[in-house]
Amino acid sequence: MIEGIKTSERRLIQHKPMSSVEARQPLLLGIDLEDVRDQIPNGxxxxxxxxGNVLRLLKSLKESQAKGTFFTVGTLARRHPELIRxxxxxxxxxxxxxxxxxxxTKMTRAEFSEDLAxxxxxxxxxxxxxxxxxxxPTFSxxxxxQWAYEVLAEHGVKYSSSVLPARNPLFGWPDFGSLPRIVSPESGVLEIPMSLHAKPLPQVPLAGGVYLRVLPLGLSLWSLKRKDVDEPITTYIHPYDIDTDQERFMHPDLNDSKAMNWLMYINxxxxxxxxxELMRRCSVWRYCDWVEKWRASEPSA
Ligand SMILES: [Zn+2]
Known part of the structure; x- marks a missing residue:
């Protein structure tokens, strides 16, 4: 059975030493750098x-010898230029x-262009x-x-990781598919969607913020084993996801749902x-490097 071969191959890969990263599942490490206080009244x-949370994150990534991509909000960068540097x-x-x-969804095309600039x-x-x-923001x-792809291209952006390819209480693109692809050929922007759990588990992100915290790690590892070996695993984590001492307040963009807000503080x-643990089992990539490799191997490139 093909599935059986894949599983045994995966086991072999997992038992290779950390230095042998080429054959491992690529994990695209994304950190969403935002300050939630900016998004609530009197935050x-x-x-x-x-x-403090970013410094903890950096220390941990250094210990794992992992480099990632920090998707950074502009107003935050203006306030903390030294941190971004x-x-x-x-x-x-x-x-x-x-x-x-x-x-x-809250902007016109022209407003998005200005915001991105x-x-x-x-x-x-x-x-x-x-x-x-x-x-x-929030996989919107x-x-x-999808007009956003052309705006991104106009500003020199080459890739996006902005689609949640499933139904979701906030946003989603259920029939997008699980693999990276260029949605708008005119733009040439590559979309790398969020990786979801393997079926029959709920179709929610395998390694993202609230889902990483709420669902047991065993489920993420189970789903990881069921991915094709070269399918990139996309991730996201926010500095607040590791902050155990943050005050409790209603987080923005959750449709004022108290249940969803409660989940913002779990685990x-x-x-x-x-x-x-996920990074240990994969080869960790910055998005830009993986995209460059993808383009180099693209048949039409
Ligand atoms: Zn965000």
Missing amino acids: HQYPHRLE KIASQGHEIAAHGNTHTQL DNLSALGQTQSHNVVGFRA LTPKT RDQALHRLT
Whole structure:
């Protein structure tokens, strides 16, 4: 059985030493760099915790010898240029995550263009020029907002990791498919969708923020084993996902759901450990490097 062969191959790969990374499943490490206080009324009455959380994250990534992509909100970059420079100086990629973390559904095409220009300009002021990646706030790139790809191309962005290819209470693009693809040939922007759990598990992200915290690690590992060996595993984590001491308040963009807000605080002490366990089993990539490799192997390239 093909499935049986795949599983045994996977076991072999998992028992290889850490140095032998080429044959491992690629894991595209994404960190969504935003300060939730910016998105709620009077948010800055709460203490500034972002920097401490980022430093913890950086320390952990250094220990794992992992480099990732920080999808960074523009207003945050303007407020903490030295922090962004520090992240970049450690070899991580800086990419865009909207200037004010506004969902694409709340903007016109022209407004998004302006927002993205401001985002890129803010990143440029931290010496992060030639930004090539983008992630839409709360995965708000859907069939209705796919005009965004052309806007991204107009600003020099080469890839996006903004689609949740499933039904979701907030956003989703259920028939997108699980593999990276160029949606709009005119734009040439490669979309790398969120990796979901394997069926019959719920079709939610395998390694992302709230889902990484709420579902047991065993389920993520089970789903990981069932992916094709060269299918990239996409991830996202926010600095607040590892913050066990943050004050409780209603998080933005959750449709004012108290149940969803409650989940925002679950198992924060587990997030970093679980991410590290996933990274240990994969070869960790910055998005930009993986995209470059993908383009080099593209038949029409
Ligand atoms: Zn975000």
